[in-house]
Amino acid sequence: MDVLVMIVAAIVTVIAVGLFARTVVGFVRQFKVGKSINRTDKPALRTLTLLKEVFLATRLKQKPVGPIVAVSHLIVLIAFGVLFFTLVTAYGQLINPDFALPLIGHWPAFSYLIEIMSWLMVLAILILIAVRVARRPNPQQPRKSRFFGSTMWQAYYVEFTILAIGIFVLALRAAEYARGSVQGEEFIHSNFPLTGWIGENWTGLSLETLATLILLLAFGKILVSMAWFVTVAMTPTMGVAWHRFLAFFNVWFQRNANGKPALGQLEPIRYDGVALDFEKLDDFPDDIALGVTAMTDFSWKALLDFSTCTECGRCQSQCPAWNTEKPLSPKLLTIAMRNHAHAISPWMTATEEERAHLDPALIELAEKPLVGEDGVITDDILWSCTTCGACVNQCPVDIAHIDHIVDIRRSQVLVLSEFPTELNGLFKNVENKGNPWGMNASGRNDWISEVDFDVKVFGMDGEDTIPEDIDYLFWVGCAGAYEDRAKRTTKNVAELMNIAGVSFMVLGEGETCTGDPARRAGNEFLFQMQAAQNIEVLNEIKATKIVVTCPHCLNALKREYPQLGGNYEVVHHTELLNDLVKAGRLTPVNKIDQTVTYHDPCYLGRHNQVYNPPRELISATADSFVEMDRNRDKSFCCGAGGARMWMEEKLGTRINQTRGDEAIATGAKRIAVGCPFCSVMLNDAVNTRQQEPGRALGVEVVDVSTLLLDAAKS
Amino acid sequence: MGEVLVLVDAADGSVKKVTTELLTLAQSLGEPSAVWIGPGYTDAAGATLGEFGAQKVYVADSADYINHPVAPKAEVLSKLVADQSPIAVLIGSSPEGKEVAARLAVRTNSGIITDAIGIAPDLTATQSIFGGATVVQSKVSAGTPIITVRPNSTAPVANAGAATRVDVSVELSAAAKSATITNRAAAVKGGRPELTEAAIVVSGGRGVGAAEGFGVIEDLADSLGAAVGASRAATDAGYYPHAFQVGQTGKTVSPQLYIANGISGAIQHRAGMQTSKLIVAVNKDAEAPMFELADFGVVGDLFTVVPQLTEEIKKRKG
Amino acid sequence: MKIAVCVKQVPDSWAEKKLRDGDSLLDRDSVEAVLNELDEYAIEEALQITEAQGGGEVVIVTMGPERAGEAVRKALSMGADSGIHLVDASLAGSDAAGTSYALAKLLEGRGFDLIMFGSESTDARMSVVPSMVAERLGLPQLTFANKVEVSGGTVTIDRVGDYGIETISAATPAVLGMIERSNEPRYPSFKGIMAAKKKPVETVSAADAGIDAGAVGTSGSWSQVNSFAARPPKAAGVVVQDEGAGGVAIAEFLDAQKVL
Numbered sequence A: 001m002d003v004l005v006m007i008v009a010a011i012v013t014v015i016a017v018g019l020f021a022r023t024v025v026g027f028v029r030q031f032k033v034g035k036s037i038n039r040t041d042k043p044a045l046r047t048l049t050l051l052k053e054v055f056l057a058t059r060l061k062q063k064p065v066g067p068i069v070a071v072s073h074l075i076v077l078i079a080f081g082v083l084f085f086t087l088v089t090a091y092g093q094l095i096n097p098d099f100a101l102p103l104i105g106h107w108p109a110f111s112y113l114i115e116i117m118s119w120l121m122v123l124a125i126l127i128l129i130a131v132r133v134a135r136r137p138n139p140q141q142p143r144k145s146r147f148f149g150s151t152m153w154q155a156y157y158v159e160f161t162i163l164a165i166g167i168f169v170l171a172l173r174a175a176e177y178a179r180g181s182v183q184g185e186e187f188i189h190s191n192f193p194l195t196g197w198i199g200e201n202w203t204g205l206s207l208e209t210l211a212t213l214i215l216l217l218a219f220g221k222i223l224v225s226m227a228w229f230v231t232v233a234m235t236p237t238m239g240v241a242w243h244r245f246l247a248f249f250n251v252w253f254q255r256n257a258n259g260k261p262a263l264g265q266l267e268p269i270r271y272d273g274v275a276l277d278f279e280k281l282d283d284f285p286d287d288i289a290l291g292v293t294a295m296t297d298f299s300w301k302a303l304l305d306f307s308t309c310t311e312c313g314r315c316q317s318q319c320p321a322w323n324t325e326k327p328l329s330p331k332l333l334t335i336a337m338r339n340h341a342h343a344i345s346p347w348m349t350a351t352e353e354e355r356a357h358l359d360p361a362l363i364e365l366a367e368k369p370l371v372g373e374d375g376v377i378t379d380d381i382l383w384s385c386t387t388c389g390a391c392v393n394q395c396p397v398d399i400a401h402i403d404h405i406v407d408i409r410r411s412q413v414l415v416l417s418e419f420p421t422e423l424n425g426l427f428k429n430v431e432n433k434g435n436p437w438g439m440n441a442s443g444r445n446d447w448i449s450e451v452d453f454d455v456k457v458f459g460m461d462g463e464d465t466i467p468e469d470i471d472y473l474f475w476v477g478c479a480g481a482y483e484d485r486a487k488r489t490t491k492n493v494a495e496l497m498n499i500a501g502v503s504f505m506v507l508g509e510g511e512t513c514t515g516d517p518a519r520r521a522g523n524e525f526l527f528q529m530q531a532a533q534n535i536e537v538l539n540e541i542k543a544t545k546i547v548v549t550c551p552h553c554l555n556a557l558k559r560e561y562p563q564l565g566g567n568y569e570v571v572h573h574t575e576l577l578n579d580l581v582k583a584g585r586l587t588p589v590n591k592i593d594q595t596v597t598y599h600d601p602c603y604l605g606r607h608n609q610v611y612n613p614p615r616e617l618i619s620a621t622a623d624s625f626v627e628m629d630r631n632r633d634k635s636f637c638c639g640a641g642g643a644r645m646w647m648e649e650k651l652g653t654r655i656n657q658t659r660g661d662e663a664i665a666t667g668a669k670r671i672a673v674g675c676p677f678c679s680v681m682l683n684d685a686v687n688t689r690q691q692e693p694g695r696a697l698g699v700e701v702v703d704v705s706t707l708l709l710d711a712a713k714s
Numbered sequence B: 001m002g003e004v005l006v007l008v009d010a011a012d013g014s015v016k017k018v019t020t021e022l023l024t025l026a027q028s029l030g031e032p033s034a035v036w037i038g039p040g041y042t043d044a045a046g047a048t049l050g051e052f053g054a055q056k057v058y059v060a061d062s063a064d065y066i067n068h069p070v071a072p073k074a075e076v077l078s079k080l081v082a083d084q085s086p087i088a089v090l091i092g093s094s095p096e097g098k099e100v101a102a103r104l105a106v107r108t109n110s111g112i113i114t115d116a117i118g119i120a121p122d123l124t125a126t127q128s129i130f131g132g133a134t135v136v137q138s139k140v141s142a143g144t145p146i147i148t149v150r151p152n153s154t155a156p157v158a159n160a161g162a163a164t165r166v167d168v169s170v171e172l173s174a175a176a177k178s179a180t181i182t183n184r185a186a187a188v189k190g191g192r193p194e195l196t197e198a199a200i201v202v203s204g205g206r207g208v209g210a211a212e213g214f215g216v217i218e219d220l221a222d223s224l225g226a227a228v229g230a231s232r233a234a235t236d237a238g239y240y241p242h243a244f245q246v247g248q249t250g251k252t253v254s255p256q257l258y259i260a261n262g263i264s265g266a267i268q269h270r271a272g273m274q275t276s277k278l279i280v281a282v283n284k285d286a287e288a289p290m291f292e293l294a295d296f297g298v299v300g301d302l303f304t305v306v307p308q309l310t311e312e313i314k315k316r317k318g
Numbered sequence C: 001m002k003i004a005v006c007v008k009q010v011p012d013s014w015a016e017k018k019l020r021d022g023d024s025l026l027d028r029d030s031v032e033a034v035l036n037e038l039d040e041y042a043i044e045e046a047l048q049i050t051e052a053q054g055g056g057e058v059v060i061v062t063m064g065p066e067r068a069g070e071a072v073r074k075a076l077s078m079g080a081d082s083g084i085h086l087v088d089a090s091l092a093g094s095d096a097a098g099t100s101y102a103l104a105k106l107l108e109g110r111g112f113d114l115i116m117f118g119s120e121s122t123d124a125r126m127s128v129v130p131s132m133v134a135e136r137l138g139l140p141q142l143t144f145a146n147k148v149e150v151s152g153g154t155v156t157i158d159r160v161g162d163y164g165i166e167t168i169s170a171a172t173p174a175v176l177g178m179i180e181r182s183n184e185p186r187y188p189s190f191k192g193i194m195a196a197k198k199k200p201v202e203t204v205s206a207a208d209a210g211i212d213a214g215a216v217g218t219s220g221s222w223s224q225v226n227s228f229a230a231r232p233p234k235a236a237g238v239v240v241q242d243e244g245a246g247g248v249a250i251a252e253f254l255d256a257q258k259v260l
């Protein structure tokens, strides 16, 4: 029997390792098809980031069970590595039941480590299984589960394999103890702290029986392990297993070497790995591929992202689109891309000539469009994204969903001309009129005639650069100039700066849309035209410090314009005003005796990490402040980002209503915001509720600056 | 005194107000003669033309002249210009009027001025261009001045003329007959006109309050032959179907007249209708931003203002 | 089917101000020039006609200075096939009569089945050139079309006339004018923009087109502008309080505006 077992184990192992190696090679070949992108800057920092993310589990602490899951996961992660030694031992035990690893095999410290890790691993995996079972989709509201759409058997299979291995290790050690005990070995007293008590029960067995027991247990352990290798090798789409290996690479190669989520600026559009400059249009090849039309247009990092997804669903649970019954889930999108990539991997990795000889069914599959009714994802999925960043911020393996979504939108807009019709108007208005609503440029200064203090407009006194004594260039923005509620914010901020003695200047008709909505809608060409125009002006007049009231302007000016040669110090008005209050230059004299809640705009919060200044301002101006359940980096989008402000929301429930209801539920009378689009969205939501008798009575959506002005003036 | 030809604009046999305005202008320039093209000339029409100073009425009443678009009218006028050598030809500035003027100008090698809002005795025309931003004085320097005049440029002044009927007929060129009108339909056919194509749009917003409330909006629209639109607040609340939403994420319209009732005028709504030529707003909130855009606004309850307007329009339209 | 679409480059009334190179002041002289928005409806319709027929050719025709070529490129980026650009110093300052004469000369004998126009240019707003060209070429005039149907050699349109919709048909060749919002002009794809750079644009001088220099330009104008004055910006609208006669007040206003 021993021989038979050994032969079977050897064959199984060879097959498993072979298959596994083949699949690994397959992965590498597929990633190599991806377009180039440089992700090797600052290698030391990247390594440090990797270590932090792995060992401090910095990306797993989602409440309420976050810390427990994080610790359990960390234990399994480490144990999985450490217990590799027990696998080696198991092979030895097939030959000799008393086999121990040379040098360390009977070293008490090693034994302690193995036993502690095994027990912890069993405990941790039971917790993880329990969490998965508890959070499994329930038939009434399946979409509420973050595991909706995840391949549950794969996860359970992985988890039960780990559980089985843990049990095998412990049982083996108990048997080793028993055999050692029967043989009167000394080492058993110092080596089996946590399994000896089990082994005590078997000391009555004969040496032969124990040898057989060890043989069978070792064989079982090997089979379970090899079955796992075979299974994952045969299933390259098994992200829950493969992330075990790929996540390290994915984390190391993430966009920001310092581990900051891939938010804020978008990745520039690339061709052959080089960021494109549309000013050099004439040098572009005729058939230039822009954005992602086919799987092979993705960068290797995007392909690695897709394969790394563990299907944990943390992104899905936060996604505003998913939570309002849209078809988009960042997880399902990632999975769809991954599955398709692997399904057509043989085609992707083949040369042009080889492709012709492939199975026609495969060729047909490879020609399936990425987007469309019969595509890998539908148009509705693609265009539902608000680019709120909740997914990117959550993903434990640093997948950059937004970059991929926008890259696909780029091809839809620039190459295929397939996009929601409403965007036609947006693009034309921005291109022809310099603002998204097609307003007249001369209206940019209308607000100035509605304030009773002087506002300096650049160029009025013949200056050709911003004068020395001007503290800030006040970038009013399109909403700030044209949209009624935002115009009020503009006037408030101007007045507050005026009161505080901050000197500022506006560009007036010299301003034009930053291009943010165009970029998020995939129209990189239009974005670059707008950006180039603005950067030319800003550089020419030597603008250095800029204050904005719109987080989208903030993001464009501060985070995106550097990609095109515009570098400025940009602050949001809540930051500036908060500094002014702290410095005593603005004093809230009369606190507002109402409860205020605050909605974090995605492009201020998650994308630019401004969480505290608005809160501090509110605390300084209002009697009481209450948080919504979802706040700060888990704030729930208002629904306007990603150019959704210019698209009709026809599917599911309205995102703004969901968020508005959440704000109303706090009981606050004032809902403070720091973004003109959030303001419109939440105001619409509150208005709608106020049509229902007795609801949202007296609730008002205001910009934070309104609170301060009210408090500072009265 | 030189003769001034005025092309008569008439619908269903009755002379339009713009024609009486043109005749009034013609009185100040020379001797007015009216030109009636197409069937349906009546003594009553002749009387109206005479009342405003037409000494002669040239009548070309073959149906042929109106079975083909534009060109026949230009050919009739061109014959009169050749035969009578008038000092000027005045035509109402409707889309078709301008087209007739255009062809006439080419046929007679004459200069053309469109959209005049006034004409001096020396035939210098005043035009307002760039959406009213600039006022220009122009004069025709070749041939017979052909001037199209905007409606309401002058108040009609009666000044009896003989209105002697002079029949004319012209052999139409093959080119003039090359396009044929096969059917005519009133702008409103089977219900209301299409929202994006309508010359008049009457819209309701949240202020309408309920689906039933849209009845008053529809009544007003029907009295004007207009299309019905709605704000997103109204369509979201189910007062009116989504297909009628006007705005940034709905339909974009630019009618001659847009009447906004109970619509606050959010930028998302304005983005879809701001290029309307005339905007009228009814809203009970005097601060509503829609009033900033409106050419005429009434602060009041739409449920009293709108039905009254509907009644008044029906009355005026007879 | 071979279609000419006549387009015009017009000053962009909404143009953003630019900084001047030399002294970096806001440059108030440079007004950006754009493709006349209303011509886009004609371009779109022409493209739809050829697409529906599964073939044909759409040629963009313009008369204007050197930089009017940009408007042609813009139109080409929407999908038209080629361009003809009539450029000549002698043409500067032509009035509608001169323009229609020059265009007629240019288009004559080129075998176009349809010669298309937008309803008017956003700068002059006369809407007379299409009729003048039809008159000069002796072609049927199908203008202010809201809907177009082409079958065989017959074109049928729904014309938005002064008193309702007229259905008009004529045999090609014909002049066809589209009104605003008769369709939804497409947004040029980037591919279209790239392709437009390679499309042929024929530059024609007045002499090439056999244009009599005396009939065009300022000297060839049949009307002249004697003086002009900027009028103060349009006064803000009137807002009245309803005191029982609000509806009547509106009716009076509408009457005065001649919309009833």
Ligand SMILES: Cc1cc2nc3c(=O)[nH]c(=O)nc-3n(C[C@H](O)[C@H](O)[C@H](O)COP(=O)(O)OP(=O)(O)OC[C@H]3O[C@@H](n4cnc5c(N)ncnc54)[C@H](O)[C@@H]3O)c2cc1C
Pocket: A644, A645, A646, A647, A648, A680, A681, A684, A687, B204, B205, B206, B207, B208, B230, B231, B232, B233, B234, B245, B246, B247, B248, B249, B250, B251, B261, B262, B263, B264, B265, B266, B267, B268, B269, B272, B282, B283, B284, B285, B288, B300, B301, B302, B303
């Ligand atoms: C992404 C997005 C897209 C949008 N797209 C559009 C769009 O395409 N079109 C659009 O319209 N909106 C759009 N909106 C909504 C827009 O922001 C406004 O909420 C909406 O236009 C308001 O509609 P309203 O004016 O009817 O309602 P309100 O703003 O509530 O105004 C109602 C008005 O009615 C007046 N009123 C009430 N009762 C009476 C009465 N009895 N008589 C007279 N007046 C009365 C009130 O004074 C008030 O001014 C969009 C919003 C978002 C977020």
Ligand code: SF4
Pocket: A315, A318, A319, A320, A321, A322, A328, A329, A330, A384, A385, A386, A387, A388, A389, A390, A391, A392, A401, A402
């Ligand atoms: S960015 Fe926001 S809306 Fe888009 S997929 Fe991620 S979570 Fe969903």
Ligand code: SF4
Pocket: A308, A309, A310, A311, A312, A313, A314, A315, A316, A330, A331, A334, A394, A395, A396, A397, A398, A399
């Ligand atoms: S994308 Fe990231 S957060 Fe979303 S399921 Fe995959 S691993 Fe989890």
